Amino acid sequence: MRQRFKAVTVVLAVIFLLGVFFWILPPKTSSALATWEDWVDFIASKKSSPLAPKPEKSILARLEEGQKIFRYDTFGDEAFWGDTLRLHEAIKGENLGGVGPGVSPKTALSVGLKVDSEALPSDLARALRAGKVDLDDPASTIALLQNDAVVGIKGFFDKQGNLISIGIQCAFCHSTVDDSFAPGIGRRLDGWANRDLNVGAIIALSPNLQVIADRLEVDVPTLEQVLASWGPGKYDAIVLEDGKAFRPDGKPAATLIPPAFGLSGINLHTWTGFGSVPYWNAYVANTQMRGMGTFFDPRLNDPKKYPIAVKTGDWNIKNEPDLITPKLADLHVYQLALKAPQPPEGSFDPEAAARGKALFNDKAGCSNCHVPPLYTEPGHAIHTPEEMGIDAFQAQRSPTNGYRTAPLAGLWTHQKGGFYHDGRFATLLEVINHYDSLFNLNLSQQEKNDLIEFLKSI
Numbered sequence: 001m002r003q004r005f006k007a008v009t010v011v012l013a014v015i016f017l018l019g020v021f022f023w024i025l026p027p028k029t030s031s032a033l034a035t036w037e038d039w040v041d042f043i044a045s046k047k048s049s050p051l052a053p054k055p056e057k058s059i060l061a062r063l064e065e066g067q068k069i070f071r072y073d074t075f076g077d078e079a080f081w082g083d084t085l086r087l088h089e090a091i092k093g094e095n096l097g098g099v100g101p102g103v104s105p106k107t108a109l110s111v112g113l114k115v116d117s118e119a120l121p122s123d124l125a126r127a128l129r130a131g132k133v134d135l136d137d138p139a140s141t142i143a144l145l146q147n148d149a150v151v152g153i154k155g156f157f158d159k160q161g162n163l164i165s166i167g168i169q170c171a172f173c174h175s176t177v178d179d180s181f182a183p184g185i186g187r188r189l190d191g192w193a194n195r196d197l198n199v200g201a202i203i204a205l206s207p208n209l210q211v212i213a214d215r216l217e218v219d220v221p222t223l224e225q226v227l228a229s230w231g232p233g234k235y236d237a238i239v240l241e242d243g244k245a246f247r248p249d250g251k252p253a254a255t256l257i258p259p260a261f262g263l264s265g266i267n268l269h270t271w272t273g274f275g276s277v278p279y280w281n282a283y284v285a286n287t288q289m290r291g292m293g294t295f296f297d298p299r300l301n302d303p304k305k306y307p308i309a310v311k312t313g314d315w316n317i318k319n320e321p322d323l324i325t326p327k328l329a330d331l332h333v334y335q336l337a338l339k340a341p342q343p344p345e346g347s348f349d350p351e352a353a354a355r356g357k358a359l360f361n362d363k364a365g366c367s368n369c370h371v372p373p374l375y376t377e378p379g380h381a382i383h384t385p386e387e388m389g390i391d392a393f394q395a396q397r398s399p400t401n402g403y404r405t406a407p408l409a410g411l412w413t414h415q416k417g418g419f420y421h422d423g424r425f426a427t428l429l430e431v432i433n434h435y436d437s438l439f440n441l442n443l444s445q446q447e448k449n450d451l452i453e454f455l456k457s458i
């Protein structure tokens with residue numbers, strides 16, 4: 001008995017000492033910090049003057065808030081997508097008091113909308129798994145909206161549960177899901193470009209396209225042609241300001257949806273470098289999502305380049321109340337925190353990628369512009385169309401008149417839809433062949449292949 005008591009005491013003492021050891025003795029390194037609060041304390045504990053600014057304690061709360069805004073905020077844009085475009089009526093369909101055939105989950109998935117499996121209540125998830133949800137019935141789409149399970153779309157309901165409006169969120173274009181539940185249904189991937197999303201086809205469902213047609217000074221059939229020209233993964237974020245829907249060669253003016261991750265440290269954003277992340281967030285939330293906020297850019301007050309922005313006053317928007325400006329800081333913090341995801345193991349050949357890396361940084365000269373680890377130039381990363389060996393159309397729709405060196409981290413996540421701003425190169429090989437002839441690189445087949453493997457690895 002006494003011996004057992006002794007043994008227990010010894011064990012307890014050892015546990016106690018180990019506890020003290022792990023608590024007090026180890027030097028604090030950033031890898032040992034479990035939470036953001038620990039991390040903030042760690043940074044604050046570094047030797048510095050008592051007058052030195054301290055990191056914000058609330059940074060974790062701001063990240064959470066930023067995520068909420070990115071995923072769920074509509075900035076009041078339901079006044080446009082619901083009340084004006086009446087897209088909720090198209091979703092409901094005639095049978096439920098709306099218009100047309102309605103949007104079934106099957107139709108929604110076919111235009112690239114994604115379902116957040118984590119938002120599904122367990123009974124609905126079980127019914128879906130068992131094949132007991134009618135995927136041809138618009139009422140099932142409404143059930144998904146009721147659970148906030150359609151990524152990027154928020155349904156607004158009255159007390160009786162009737163869908164009365166809808167709004168869109170940043171996640172609409174800049175999130176997808178991992179398909180872990182079923183194709184198009186899974187856990188959220190914030191910041192990923194949704195290259196399946198057919199924005200044009202979704203807007204075309206509106207029973208009131210006249211408002212957009214009026215803005216563009218075209219008739220509805222012409223607008224329908226424009227919307228049909230975009231295709232999956234593309235959107236035209238400038239046409240509402242400059243009215244240019246097609247290039248001189250007749251091809252659509254839309255650009256690929258880029259990822260919204262991996263952007264910290266980078267100065268200029270969008271394919272043509274319109275401005276910083278918070279600049280573009282304000283531009284998009286006000287002028288494209290048509291949320292209620294404030295936006296000012298005198299560069300758009302140019303009747304030749306942006307006749308519609310001038311006519312409608314989009315270059316200088318002021319709304320009361322302002323539902324956008326107070327959110328820009330937290331949204332920015334969250335976006336900067338989204339790192340480009342690492343490619344899965346086995347998705348590229350590591351030996352070829354290592355050889356490709358050497359080529360990228362040396363013989364092929366890629367790193368002259370795509371400077372690692374940002375893969376764009378620190379500074380003003382804008383190049384003329386002539387330098388890039390491509391047409392000037394999209395560049396001239398931007399205040400910069402150029403193309404921004406595209407950041408390449410996480411390139412593996414957006415292989416669909418092609419490469420360059422309009423997806424003109426269907427494959428990475430086509431991109432490399434373009435550079436090969438533009439810069440007379442004389443790359444062999446093997447070297448081209450190595451470069452491709454490297455691009456898949458970053």
Ligand code: HEC
Nearest residue numbers: 170172173235237255256257258260269270271281284285
């Ligand atoms: C309807 C689709 C759509 C929605 C909604 C949308 N975006 Fe975008 N976003 C785009 C497209 C298309 C571009 C590229 C525009 C261009 O370069 O012409 C873009 C570009 C960006 C960029 C620049 C990325 C880079 O490569 O540097 C950021 C950042 C961004 N969006 C963030 C947001 C945020 C934040 C929201 C919500 C406030 C939002 N977007 C809403 C389609 C969308």
Ligand code: HEC
Nearest residue numbers: 271364365366368369383403404405406419420421431435
């Ligand atoms: C003179 C500067 C410059 C050099 C050198 C350069 N690039 Fe680029 N790169 C750009 C610009 C600018 C774009 C964006 C073009 C556009 O948006 O149409 C781009 C786009 C890309 C893209 C498409 C990214 C996407 O998201 O679609 C890839 C891939 C790429 N470059 C790889 C390379 C490789 C590989 C090399 C070396 C063989 C290279 N680049 C050399 C400036 C450069």
